[in-house]
Amino acid sequence: MDIRMRMRLLDSVRRADQAQAAHxxxxxxxxxxxxxxxxxxxxxxxxxxxxAQAGTDTERAERSDALDAARTAYIDASRRKLAARRKSRRTFLAARAANRALGEHYRRYARGRGTAGLRRGGVAAGLLDELAALPLELLQAAHVILVQSSAGKDSVVMLDRIVTWARQAGVLDRVVVVHCDLGDESEWPGVRGLAQRQAERYGLRFLIARAEDLDAEPNDAGERPALGLLGLVKKRGMWPDALRRLCTATLKRSVANRLLTKILDELGLDEQAVVINCMGIRAAESPARAKKSPLSIDLRTSSSNRLVFVWHPIFDLTETEVWQRIAEHALEYHPTYDALIPRLSCVFCVLAGFDVLVRAVRLCCALGLDLPARYEDLEAGIGHQFKAQFTIADVIAEARRLETEEGPLAWKRGDAIAHHLGAAAAADYLRRLTGAAR
Ligand code: SF4
Structure with a gap:
């Protein structure tokens, strides 16, 4: 079975799943x-x-009105019930048709394979594993290859890997790098420019996705500032957390999806578009991430005119392997890592641990950024603490204590490589980086 057939079969599974969910x-x-x-x-x-038990005319009138209202409510409920029954019947027929279509597909394209008793989910998982093991074919089958880049270490290594494979597959022109810009109130300085340089190194199309603050005045070019984490929290009056990651959904996912619609409109395809959406997630990052699949179908974004896969092309890499690739390929990384901040996320990411946040406050002090005070003011203003376990004020207090005890943070270029791979690797990296820049 070739790759397109596998994809069609997966789309049939998706349609059957969706129809079942609707039913x-x-x-x-x-x-x-x-x-x-x-x-x-x-x-x-x-x-x-x-x-019937009413004793007075007034009582009779009131109870008669109440009875009329109850009858009206019953008529409404009966109407809703009838409509719901019709919808249930329609969705049942649609689910049955989608299941039959899946069966047809399976017979045509997977003759002799049998499902070995697997249900739809099992069949899809098997097909997705097969596709994930064929990166070149996967990329060749895509109309658009989106690389979601935060400009962080995992993103740059993922990009380098995708470019290597896309060159081998002859589809480098289909790769588009998308960076979600969260604005200066959320991110470290220079992130957006770095993401752009990382994409330009390979001559790739680079697009910015940005959730705008719709309450702010647009500038002369008609653009509004980024909403960012602070803007979002101001609007909601609450910090997001691991269970309600509205920040990712609002500031990243939904804007990136809008951008995808624009890209597909430009292509003007007359068939279902196949989109590979690449993310730099690794299994070794956390037990929750280890449970994710290297390749899956994005059910929320896929439809009859687009089949969107979410692919984690560096799912198998350890942190050390990420730094090794950065060093060997002289990939430019953000200086924040040299100050031993482990992730290039928002400056104060709601998912970060206490020690990382303390270090972020100290880095802000070293860089002369006023973000800690702004976050502290916001926390006090909305009366909702940054994390259940501690406040941003606690973080700032601990950072001040360490600054007094240890003095300001100091770092130099290459410290992140030295930390992970040793001083010789760092010196070698800096030599290669200078060479790559020439
Ligand atoms: S980096 Fe952290 S705070 Fe920022 S959007 Fe992502 S999860 Fe939310």
Whole structure:
């Protein structure tokens, strides 16, 4: 079975899953509507009894009105129930048709393979594993290869890997680098420029995705400033957390999706577009990330005109291997890593640990950034603490204590490589980096 056939089969699985989910949702809606109708009917019965027991004209009038209202509620509930039943029937037929189409596909393209008793999820997982093991073919089958770059160490290594494979596959022109710009209130200085240089090194198209602050005045070019983490928190009056990562959804995912729609519109395809959306997530980063699949279908973004895969091309790499590739290929990384901040996330990422945040405050002091005070003011202003376990004020207090005890942070270019790979590797990297820049 060739790669396109595998993809078509996966799309059939997606359609069947989606149709099944719609039918399940319709079933729930029917249950709710039925319960509401039963309740409304019981209400009519009790109101009729109350009306029969009314002693005065006033009571009779009031109870008669209440009975009319109960009857109206029952008519509404019955209408909703009828509509829900129709929808449930429609979605049942659609789910059955999607399952039949999947069966047809499977017979045509996977003759003799059998499902070995696997259900849809198992069939899809097997196909996705096969595709993930064929990176060149996967890239060749894509109309668009999006590389989501934060400009961090994992992003730059992922980009380098994708470029290597895309060159071998002859599809480098399909690679587009997307950087979600969170603005100066959220990110370290120079992140956006670095992301651009990292993409330009390979001559790739570079696009910025930005959630704008719609309450701010646009500039002369009609652009509004980035909403950023601070702007989002100001609007919501709450900090996001690991369970409600609205920051990622609002500031990154939804804007990147809008950009994808624009890219696909430009292509003007008359067939379903295949999009490979690459993210620099690694299994070794955390137990939660280790549970993710290297390749999956983005069910939220896929539709009849786009089949979007989420691919983690460096899922298998350890942190040391990431730094080795940076060193060997002389990839430019952000100086924040030299100050031994482990991730190039928001300056004060809601997912970061206490020690990392303390170091971030100290780095802000060294760089003359006023962000700690602004975050502290916001925290006090909204009355919601930065994290359940501690406040940003606690973080700042600890940073001040360490500054007094140890003096200001000091670092030099190459310290991150020296930390992970040794001083000789750092010296070699700096030589190569200078050579690459010439
Ligand atoms: S880096 Fe952290 S704070 Fe910033 S958007 Fe991502 S999860 Fe949210």
């Amino acid at each position: 399940t949702a319709a079933g729930r809606a029917l249950t709710r509507a039925t319960e509401a109708a039963v309740k409304a009917l019981a209400d009519i019965t009790s109101r009729e009894q109350l009306l």
